[in-house]
Amino acid sequence: MKNINSYRKFKRNKNEVNQDGEYILYWMQINRRLQYNYALEYAVALANKYDKPLLIFESVITNYPWASDRFHAFLLEGMKEHLDELKDTDVNYYCFAESEAGEMQGAFHALAENSVAVVADEYPVYIIRENNEKMAEEVDVPYISIDSNGIIPLDVTDKDPYSAYFFRRIMQEHFLEAYTNPPKKDPLDDLEDQKEVKLPDGFKEKYPKADEKLEDIPGFIRTLDINHDIGITDKKGTRQYALGKLGDFIAHGLHRYDEERNDPDADAASGLSPWLHFGLISEYEIVKAVLDHQPDGWDLDDITPNNGKNSGFFNGDPNVESFLDEVITWREVGFHFAHHRPDYDQFDSLPDWVLKTLKKHEDDKREWVYELEEFAQSQTHDEIWNAAQTQLRETGIMQNYLRMLWGKKIIEWTKDYRTALDYMIELNNRYALDGRDPNSYSGIFWCFGRFDRAWQERPIYGKLRYMTSDSTRKKLKLDQYLNKYGSQKSLL
Ligand SMILES: Cc1cc2nc3c(=O)[nH]c(=O)nc-3n(C[C@H](O)[C@H](O)[C@H](O)COP(=O)(O)OP(=O)(O)OC[C@H]3O[C@@H](n4cnc5c(N)ncnc54)[C@H](O)[C@@H]3O)c2cc1C
Structure with a gap:
């Protein structure tokens, strides 16, 4: 029987790797995190298999639909956090922020050409879906996208789920296997070859790293041709901020979630959706943190599939049950729907x-x-x-x-x-x-x-x-x- 995580892998073009390539290229597009990330984990495994270094390429373009100061700042704050986290390590991390539309495409192609293979984030909507389709056709090396979006891999469903109930039945069937085959907390710890990568000639000059731009994010953003009317908010686009929010929610919101999540004044929901969206935090680690707060004595054996009903599956605290129904079933039904339906927005x-x-x-x-x-x-x-x-x-x-x-x-x-x-x-x-x-x-x-x-x-x-x-x-x-x-x- 196939391991559940094999349903996360999408080989998008050819099989033969480029043996002359310098590195495995991981293109971090939406699951922008260095922890609990199946795509990064897969890229590390490929690098080890081919005895090559790994290059992580994280980019921000200027001409994405609805580009504005608000989203740009959020994205760049996350990149800055990665830069700081990796600056004293041997990990090859190249962060790139376009000043002009089109630069990123050029940078990506130049890097892909010199790679053994490209690993990218699988994602069923928006420009990431389009990028994966287009870039896989354009590059001459294997292009593999890996689904690190949720607990139940996208290819476990074989058609678009028409209701949450329908999807919940599938979720209940696969939850335990998926949850007990989690992404690694620190996939980079397994990386064997830590050599500095050889970048294509002239690459650094033509596509300079974003490092300096990240020193003054609002200042850099002002120079860009994006919508400046949608202002930056007080929410920071970093993993640390997301982990703080998760901790706050578990301490103050989870125990009243079932009753009070709908009350605007009660502030009992997690507020995590922006960080989930940009992949700064993984659904797996949220589910794990919440399951750790089941009542004493609860364990995974208490989980009982109940034919798609929205309570009684996790069999513990009703607040935990209710939150997990939102973050797993309701969050993922939309991912699975879009995965099977390119017309998801029509x-x-x-x-x-x-x-x-x-x-x-x-x-x-x-x-x-x-x-x-x-x-x-x-x-x-x-x-x-x-x-x-x-x-x-x-x-x-x-x-x-x-x-x-x-x-x-x-x-x-x-x-x-x-x-x-x-x-x-x-x-x-x-x-x-x-x-x-x-x-x-x-x-x-x-x-x-x-x-x-x-x-x-x-x-x-x-x-x-x-x-x-x-x-x-x-x-x-x-x-x-x-x-x-x-x-x-x-x-x-
Ligand atoms: C008109 C409309 C537009 C929406 N647009 C978005 C959107 O752009 N992005 C987005 O992430 N969600 C969207 N939602 C779903 C939902 O409103 C948000 O996910 C939720 O309000 C996020 O707040 P939270 O993180 O505090 O959720 P919590 O209640 O703390 O739930 C935790 C997580 O579970 C997931 N979740 C919770 N409720 C839902 C739901 N009803 N549907 C799907 N997933 C859910 C989210 O990932 C959320 O972060 C929309 C809903 C409606 C009705």
Whole structure:
């Protein structure tokens, strides 16, 4: 039987390695961490196998969709952390930050040509998906992408999961095997050849390392042709920051997660999604840290597959169970969906029942209709919606329950469904630190019925699940939240 981790490997072009190559090239694109990273682990194993050094190439381009100061700063802070961590070691780490669009492609090609093989991060959406497809065709050495995204390897599913329940059944079947074959904490410890790599002639001059640019990140960012209107937030894009957040969550949020995660005032959720998105922290280590907080006496033998039900699988603390359902099932169902569906971001990828019901209601009269920038600047008639949008715009995050309401209302207050989808993708990915992620598309498309079922029919929504600000106000603790973000409206 195949080891579960073999489902993480995607050989994208040829098999014959370039024996004359100088190094194994690991292109760190999205899982930007040196720990608990299967792709890095695989690259180290290849380097040892071919008796070659390893070169880690981490890059940031300028012309990625929704490029802005906010995401750029986050990315560069992570690179700076790697630079600091590796500066007194023999690890060959080349960090590269484009000043002009297109430079990174040139740098990557030059490095790939001189390599034995390329190892890259597998990722099912956004430019990383495109990069892997395109670069594998363009290079003349083996290009292997490795999935280090979640607990259940992407290729374990053989088709797109249509619901969380369907995916949870698969998760329950494979969890123990996957969890007990974890990524290594420090894969670089196994690296045998620590020689300095020989870079292509003239490479360093043509594509200088980002080291100096990282000394003054805001100053460097100001020189770039990216969107400067989306400001840097107070959240640091480093692994240390993420580990601090995980520790805080376990100490203060986990024990009340099940009951309070939806209350904006309670602040009981982990807030880890931006760091998960940029791969600074791995899902595995979060799951491990949380499972270590099961009640005394609990162990892995208590895990009981229960045919996809959302409780009773982990069989311990209900808070742990509820959190793990979000971080494993809900996070990964979106990765697996996108992996099997290149059309993951297209309206027509919605289930048939959704397309049918929306067709029936497409001409329903809308009481309020807003344009994109009215939404962007929190200029609707609805106080809660405006506050949620202000939080997103100003801080780069939005609380989960309000995110659902936010999306549902955009459907209701936009002239037609396809425009609503475009607006949601634009606003989410323009402002959210965790945007441009498989879960951006799961969340947005969930508002349109993906992974959900049909509900009672009503105007505009058809059979989509319906949400209102009034019931949200009654159901959630929101006062402090509205004081904080509602009042900012006047600043705009
Ligand atoms: C319209 C809309 C847009 C969304 N856009 C994004 C996005 O761009 N990026 C993103 O990561 N998530 C998105 N989500 C899902 C969810 O809102 C966030 O993952 C969650 O709010 C992150 O906060 P947290 O880290 O405190 O989550 P916690 O409650 O602490 O959960 C831990 C982790 O589990 C995962 N998770 C939790 N809830 C969900 C969920 N409902 N769906 C999928 N994964 C989940 C996330 O990785 C999260 O970091 C969106 C949801 C909606 C309805």
